Amino acid sequence: MQDHPRERLRLNVAIALGCLRRTTIRGFAGCGPSRRRDWHLAPVMADAIVRAVTASLCFYKNDRIVILSRVAHHIEKVLKDVADSEARALAGIDARERDRARQAIADRITERLCQRYMIRLTPRPIMVPATGVWCGLDRDQGDEQDGWGKS
Secondary structure: OOOOHHHHHHHHHHHHHHOOOHHHHHHHHOOOOOOOOOOOHHHHHHHHHHHHHOOOEEEEEOOEEOOHHHHHHHHHHHHHOOOHHHHHHHHOOOHHHHHHHHHHHHHHHHHHHHHHOEEEEOOOOOOOOOOOOOOOOOOOOOHHHHOOOOO
8 A cells, every 4th residue: 555656645645634733723624713714824734735745755747846836736725625614523523523524635635636746656765884884883892992981
């Protein structure tokens, strides 16, 4: 499941939504002090989601990497289309309803991004130690040999 870009995207978006600050989600849902939905929080949420998602994924259009602001723009559009009841469920107390709303929003974001972009996994760099780099002591060696152990 983790090797398929679409599933990785859906999982990362759902995790990113779950990691947003409660005050941000409550303001977005209209459950804050003003009781109105704060639409200016949608770009903030989209930027946080993009930062979380692009740690392991790259977005391509016509074999060229897409800038993150374009990806954030599409996520913001989906967030602005979230119904009031679904936004309130996302900010609610009931964990089941909150998870359902989060998964539904994550599915819509994933669908929109997959329709517009080619998504590929970002390869992790392989760290190979250079020759002559100290990686640890052998069992028989002590720190005294290098002058660090005893004074």
